[in-house]
Amino acid sequence: MESRARSSARNWAPLALLLSLAGCSRSSGEEDAGRSVTLLNVSYDPTRELYEDLNAAFACHWESAHGQRVSIRQSHGGSGKQARSVIEGLTADVVTLALAYDVDMLHAKAQLLPADWQSRLPHNSAPYTSTVVFVVRKGNPKGIHDWDDLVREGITVITPNPKTSGGARWNYLAAWGQALKGKGGSEARAQAYVEKLYRNVPVLDSGARGATTTFAERGLGDVLLAWENEAYLLTREAGRSEFEVVVPPVSILAEPPVALVDRVVDRKGTRAVAEAYLRYLYSDEGQEIAARHHFRPRSAAVAAKHASGFPQVTRLTLAEVAGDWARAQAAHFADGGVLDRIYAPHAN
Amino acid sequence: MSRSSRHRVLPGFRLTLGYTWFYLGLVVLIPLSSLFLKTFSLSWEAFWSTVTTARALAAYRLSFGASLAAALANVVFGLLVAWVLVRYRFPGRDVLESLVDLPFALPTAVAGLTLTTLFSNKGWYGQHLEALGISVAYTSLGVAVALTFIGLPFVVRAVQPVLEELDADVEEAAATLGASPWQTFRRVLFPALVPALLSGFTLAFARALGEYGSVVFISGNMPLRTEIVPLLIITRLEQYDYEGATAIAIVMLAASFSLLLAVNLLHRWSHRRLEARPGA
Numbered sequence: 272m273e274s275r276a277r278s279s280a281r282n283w284a285p286l287a288l289l290l291s292l293a294g295c296s297r298s299s300g301e302e303d304a305g306r307s308v309t310l311l312n313v314s315y316d317p318t319r320e321l322y323e324d325l326n327a328a329f330a331c332h333w334e335s336a337h338g339q340r341v342s343i344r345q346s347h348g349g350s351g352k353q354a355r356s357v358i359e360g361l362t363a364d365v366v367t368l369a370l371a372y373d374v375d376m377l378h379a380k381a382q383l384l385p386a387d388w389q390s391r392l393p394h395n396s397a398p399y400t401s402t403v404v405f406v407v408r409k410g411n412p413k414g415i416h417d418w419d420d421l422v423r424e425g426i427t428v429i430t431p432n433p434k435t436s437g438g439a440r441w442n443y444l445a446a447w448g449q450a451l452k453g454k455g456g457s458e459a460r461a462q463a464y465v466e467k468l469y470r471n472v473p474v475l476d477s478g479a480r481g482a483t484t485t486f487a488e489r490g491l492g493d494v495l496l497a498w499e500n501e502a503y504l505l506t507r508e509a510g511r512s513e514f515e516v517v518v519p520p521v522s523i524l525a526e527p528p529v530a531l532v533d534r535v536v537d538r539k540g541t542r543a544v545a546e547a548y549l550r551y552l553y554s555d556e557g558q559e560i561a562a563r564h565h566f567r568p569r570s571a572a573v574a575a576k577h578a579s580g581f582p583q584v585t586r587l588t589l590a591e592v593a594g595d596w597a598r599a600q601a602a603h604f605a606d607g608g609v610l611d612r613i614y615a616p617h618a619n
Numbered sequence: 620m621s622r623s624s625r626h627r628v629l630p631g632f633r634l635t636l637g638y639t640w641f642y643l644g645l646v647v648l649i650p651l652s653s654l655f656l657k658t659f660s661l662s663w664e665a666f667w668s669t670v671t672t673a674r675a676l677a678a679y680r681l682s683f684g685a686s687l688a689a690a691l692a693n694v695v696f697g698l699l700v701a702w703v704l705v706r707y708r709f710p711g712r713d714v715l716e717s718l719v720d721l722p723f724a725l726p727t728a729v730a731g732l733t734l735t736t737l738f739s740n741k742g743w744y745g746q747h748l749e750a751l752g753i754s755v756a757y758t759s760l761g762v763a764v765a766l767t768f769i770g771l772p773f774v775v776r777a778v779q780p781v782l783e784e785l786d787a788d789v790e791e792a793a794a795t796l797g798a799s800p801w802q803t804f805r806r807v808l809f810p811a812l813v814p815a816l817l818s819g820f821t822l823a824f825a826r827a828l829g830e831y832g833s834v835v836f837i838s839g840n841m842p843l844r845t846e847i848v849p850l851l852i853i854t855r856l857e858q859y860d861y862e863g864a865t866a867i868a869i870v871m872l873a874a875s876f877s878l879l880l881a882v883n884l885l886h887r888w889s890h891r892r893l894e895a896r897p898g899a
Contacts, residue, residue: 351857376859432840434854474757474839477850481836484732489739489756605858606672614842616673 307340308544313363315350315437315527316480317501321564322367328560329551333544341544349478350437357383357532364536364545367529369437371395372596374530383534397526398552399566402586403445405517406486406495406502413493417519418449421494422467429492431482432475433604439479440604442496445523447603448592453521462609469613487514498525499581500565524586651872657865669866674842675851679870681759682848686827689766693823694816697774704775705782719775722768727832734765735837757839762847765833770823777819778812785811814890821882828875 314322326343333341346353346361350369357363358381368374374396377383389396407415413426421428431439443465450456450464474491476482479498483505486495494517497505502516529549536542551557558568562577574581593599603609658666669675704716722730738745738755748755755761785808793803831849838845848871855864 349857351859355856355859380859432854435850435857473841475841477835477840477853488736490741491739491757600858606860606863611674611842614674616843 310343310364310545312343312365313346313353313357314367315369316347319347324560328556329548362535363532364541365531369527371528374528383532388530394569395526396528399561401499401525401566402522403442404499404502406497406514407517409513415494426471427473427492428471428494429482429486430496431479433610435477436479438498441525444592448523448587449521452587466613503565518582518584521585524588654865657861658869661862666866669863670870677843678846678848678851685763685766686824688763689770689827690820690824692767693770693774694820698778701775701778701782720772723772731833731836756837759845761837762834765837766827769830769833770827773822774819778815781815814886817886
């Protein structure tokens with residue numbers, strides 16, 4: 272899976288470059304060939320298409336402003352696995368991952384960037400956001416509208432394993448958060464809720480795309496918990512009218528962060544262009560592309576333009592639901608956490 | 620020694636042995652020892668509690684059990700396939716011959732996805748099995764199915780050359796001496812095939828133990844029930860728990876190595892017995 276992801280990233284890089292050149296004014300000419308610069312963006316699985324577009328647009332933008340060609344290579348895979356590759360020496364100029372926890376590890380395990388990386392860019396370094404929604408089968412035969420419907424007897428829910436998938440951790444925290452913050456909410460109620468929810472999960476895929484396949488191709492499950500952008504990708508895929516997106520009234524504010532890898536850009540001398548690249552994600556063009564890929568833009572103007580694509584939903588923040596990632600990890604996902612207790616022998 | 624040094628083709632026993640150690644050290648021993656080094660940062664208690672959690676124990680049971688079942692199935696059916704390929708000439712034999720190696724060549728993730736599609740309750744096999752009350756996808760049976768798929772070539776390729784060496788005359792001789800076909804198989808053919816079957820079994824078993832790609836898709840990955848050891852290792856890595864991951868890996872490594880060693884000794888013993896047999 273990973274090697275496939277990587278090789279496809281490699282295959283796309285020249286194409287992205289070609290597209291960017293085709294779209295740009297050719298003012299710079301051949302004498303600049305020696306001055307071209309290459310960045311590596313290490314990202315997670317569901318952003319492949321988003322960054323293909325963003326990279327082409329940024330290359331165009333940078334070349335017209337600075338007369339320098341930039342080509343951006345992409346690497347995709349599970350968020351945690353990608354972070355480990357960078358820790359172990361994959362020379363990423365920037366990382367665009369699913370969880371701030373994974374970026375924190377770049378600091379904790381290898382000092383690749385400073386501890387305060389998340390305050391270096393606006394909005395917690397997350398230029399676009401997402402949320403967790405439900406995908407149900409056409410016509411919503413089981414009448415699923417809200418979280419309480421997921422824990423009904425006989426409903427099967429598809430969500431990947433929070434221990435191996437970053438997206439699954441957002442799913443889990445969305446479920447936890449709405450029970451914690453809902454009517455009569457408490458820690459005990461939240462725990463009871465997620466226990467019941469995971470009893471309804473027949474398969475724990477290792478990643479988000481795997482869970483999507485299980486739901487869509489294998490026909491397993493009544494409802495799929497998915498990132499909003501993945502949900503729309505699934506329902507709007509050519510000729511796909513078998514699925515519907517259900518947006519629950521309450522969900523979570525998923526903030527996939529981006530960060531500069533200081534050690535790498537300083538060694539490669541790519542800091543300026545890498546910084547500009549991340550800033551570009553916040554520009555109107557960048558926000559527009561994110562919105563087109565069903566990531567919720569931060570820019571109010573762009574968000575207003577795409578309002579019809581993003582239904583109203585109350586989004587709880589990670590801080591409200593679990594404090595921060597270190598605490599969420601320790602309380603829920605680490606050994607002996609809530610998740611392990613759900614699957615402890617006596618619970619079965 | 621003295622006899623072998625007279626007939627040597629490659630120069631110098633010392634040089635070649637040195638090279639052997641160097642190469643194996645570079646390619647096998649150094650990578651594996653780094654695994655041990657990583658684990659040494661754990662205390663013995665921490666190591667022990669990591670490798671003996673209920674989840675880990677359940678995963679060992681599944682990984683070893685399913686690998687064993689798959690390797691045994693491959694011994695029986697791999698022998699049949701090898702037999703047909705060696706003893707009969709028929710149109711399409713070359714195609715069949717190449718088909719055997721396909722599980723080697725196919726990326727395991729593709730194999731996993733394909734098998735899951737076939738065996739899920741909407742799939743070609745799955746819908747009929749499901750009607751009989753047998754579910755394969757997302758169960759431990761599914762794990763065994765995937766491991767059988769990836770292990771098949773090992774047995775066939777181990778048995779085939781030995782079968783080719785066995786002359787049909789031997790069987791004819793047995794028959795003229797009044798042996799029934801079953802007696803011929805049991806007393807003439809089978810003993811000669813035992814070493815090859817054993818090594819095929821070992822290879823298939825060892826390969827199955829470490830298999831990840833094809834299994835994660837078809838197993839439900841449910842803690843305590845359908846979680847294989849390699850998945851548990853990945854789970855540890857996802858928590859940046861390198862020590863925990865290597866601890867479990869070492870348990871697998873030690874268990875696999877002991878098994879391989881045991882089967883190799885058995886292999887040598889059966890080989891000796893075979894050679895000691897008069898007329899074989």
